[in-house]
Amino acid sequence: MQLIGITGLPMVKAGDDVAALIADALQANNLRLQAGDILVVAQKIISKSENRFRVLDDVVISDAARTLAEEVGKDPRLIQLILDESVRVVRKRKGVVIVEHTLGFVQANAGIDQSNVETVNGKAQALLLPENPDASAAQLRSALRERCGVAPGVIINDSTGRPWRNGITSFAIGVSGFKPVQDCIGRKDLFGRALEVTQVAVADELACAASTVMGQANESIPVVLVRGVSLPVDEQASGRELVRPAHEDLFR
Amino acid sequence: MQLIGITGLPMVKAGDDVAALIADALQANNLRLQAGDILVVAQKIISKSENRFRVLDDVVISDAARTLAEEVGKDPRLIQLILDESVRVVRKRKGVVIVEHTLGFVQANAGIDQSNVETVNGKAQALLLPENPDASAAQLRSALRERCGVAPGVIINDSTGRPWRNGITSFAIGVSGFKPVQDCIGRKDLFGRALEVTQVAVADELACAASTVMGQANESIPVVLVRGVSLPVDEQASGRELVRPAHEDLFR
Numbered sequence: 001m002q003l004i005g006i007t008g009l010p011m012v013k014a015g016d017d018v019a020a021l022i023a024d025a026l027q028a029n030n031l032r033l034q035a036g037d038i039l040v041v042a043q044k045i046i047s048k049s050e051n052r053f054r055v056l057d058d059v060v061i062s063d064a065a066r067t068l069a070e071e072v073g074k075d076p077r078l079i080q081l082i083l084d085e086s087v088r089v090v091r092k093r094k095g096v097v098i099v100e101h102t103l104g105f106v107q108a109n110a111g112i113d114q115s116n117v118e119t120v121n122g123k124a125q126a127l128l129l130p131e132n133p134d135a136s137a138a139q140l141r142s143a144l145r146e147r148c149g150v151a152p153g154v155i156i157n158d159s160t161g162r163p164w165r166n167g168i169t170s171f172a173i174g175v176s177g178f179k180p181v182q183d184c185i186g187r188k189d190l191f192g193r194a195l196e197v198t199q200v201a202v203a204d205e206l207a208c209a210a211s212t213v214m215g216q217a218n219e220s221i222p223v224v225l226v227r228g229v230s231l232p233v234d235e236q237a238s239g240r241e242l243v244r245p246a247h248e249d250l251f252r
Numbered sequence: 253m254q255l256i257g258i259t260g261l262p263m264v265k266a267g268d269d270v271a272a273l274i275a276d277a278l279q280a281n282n283l284r285l286q287a288g289d290i291l292v293v294a295q296k297i298i299s300k301s302e303n304r305f306r307v308l309d310d311v312v313i314s315d316a317a318r319t320l321a322e323e324v325g326k327d328p329r330l331i332q333l334i335l336d337e338s339v340r341v342v343r344k345r346k347g348v349v350i351v352e353h354t355l356g357f358v359q360a361n362a363g364i365d366q367s368n369v370e371t372v373n374g375k376a377q378a379l380l381l382p383e384n385p386d387a388s389a390a391q392l393r394s395a396l397r398e399r400c401g402v403a404p405g406v407i408i409n410d411s412t413g414r415p416w417r418n419g420i421t422s423f424a425i426g427v428s429g430f431k432p433v434q435d436c437i438g439r440k441d442l443f444g445r446a447l448e449v450t451q452v453a454v455a456d457e458l459a460c461a462a463s464t465v466m467g468q469a470n471e472s473i474p475v476v477l478v479r480g481v482s483l484p485v486d487e488q489a490s491g492r493e494l495v496r497p498a499h500e501d502l503f504r
Binding site: 001002003091093096098105106159162163164165166167168169170171180181182199200201202204205206208209211212213229241242243244249250251252 | 253254255343345348350357358411414415416417418419420421422423432433434451452453454456457458460461463464465481493494495496501502503504
């Protein structure tokens with residue numbers, strides 16, 4: 001398996017055609033998409049292209065947001081955006097708000113980021129997750145099929161903290177072209193016994209793999225090409241398959 | 253970044269010299285270790301070489317294990333092994349026991365596995381995690397330095413379920429030769445703002461990357477060579493750095 005960081009993408013702005021930018025960057029890197037390739041794309045450039053910026057000073061703060069902001073010691077404008085993007089607060093503590101995003105992800109701050117986000121006329125902005133990351137991934141896959149003649153699998157990834165473990169890791173917020181959870185049912189171990197553990201979150205594992213190539217401190221490598229993983233094509237696949245339903249979850 | 257599955261390792265047995273087996277397999281694959289290489293090694297072959305097998309019929313079952321076994325509907329011999337290996341039960345439900353391992357990992361069944369484990373004279377066995385995975389990783393690193401002239405970073409990986417997300421992913425249970433949590437403090441984002449998120453669990457991300465090459469259903473590829481990640485050497489590093497202390501954990 002090879003992971004190739006795609007360099008040379010310009011800074012993405014609202015309205016940019018990410019598929020066109022990626023197609024150009026692939027060409028500039030002398031790379032041609034091959035069947036089975038998977039592109040891992042940083043959430044930030046998708047969110048930016050979809051203009052998911054919010055100017056903090058424009059946020060109207062509710063009483064609930066003001067109360068929570070005082071409780072955890074955070075900017076009430078940011079807390080309002082977090083509440084707008086989520087269905088419930090899962091845990092809170094000084095400096096920490098972990099919520100269930102409307103998209104199903106349990107994440108600190110609803111995945112809202114202020115790093116690598118430009119100010120507008122000196123005004124601070126925050127960047128929300130894409131409105132529908134699966135649709136964004138499918139759209140990118142389809143646009144790249146048209147431009148390059150080959151439809152890559154697409155993962156839109158973001159990073160998050162975790163229970164029990166130090167350090168953030170990456171995960172897939174949107175997926176297109178292959179099943180993000182691969183089923184091992186029916187496969188046998190080396191001694192012919194059926195495997196107890198049957199489902200592997202391969203899209204999250206590939207998101208993590210790509211993350212080590214992307215780095216964290218800047219977005220000069222927001223796209224990573226993964227080559228040499230053989231996963232069957234599935235046009236109906238969705239990143240939602242990675243979200244464990246609340247009633248099956250012992251930690252929500 | 254390249255991930256190369258090391259094929260041709262024999263089935264590992266208790267007492268085997270894993271470093272020797274890996275060195276031979278590298279040679280058979282025409283691979284020479286290079287400075288900066290990281291080897292990801294499946295927990296199972298380390299546990300087997302360290303004879304961490306337990307014959308289920310030899311387990312003496314306590315009252316506590318019998319009660320818990322009835323409650324969750326599992327084999328009381330397995331439950332006894334799980335309790336022996338752990339410091340507390342974090343969650344339980346029919347069919348599920350999630351514990352805090354004596355090593356600090358929060359994992360279903362204390363990481364005890366019955367797949368890919370041979371029976372002995374027809375008797376079922378379970379395989380415990382290595383007693384000290386960091387020491388196992390350090391020993392492997394040192395033995396490979398002697399055999400190959402180059403000391404690779406070493407990750408011993410295992411897979412686990414997670415809160416909130418479907419499917420298992422891999423994580424690092426033992427690390428040697430580099431810091432498993434890389435610190436981004438002091439680095440700036442593209443706009444010169446200090447990054448809010450400062451620590452990346454790079455060893456877990458590399459464990460996941462290797463897992464996609466290892467596959468799950470058999471252990472024909474229990475070792476993956478990761479090449480092209482540049483991480484500073486740290487001889488004191490330990491996989492324990494990945495374990496979030498209980499008092500900082502909102503989910504234990």
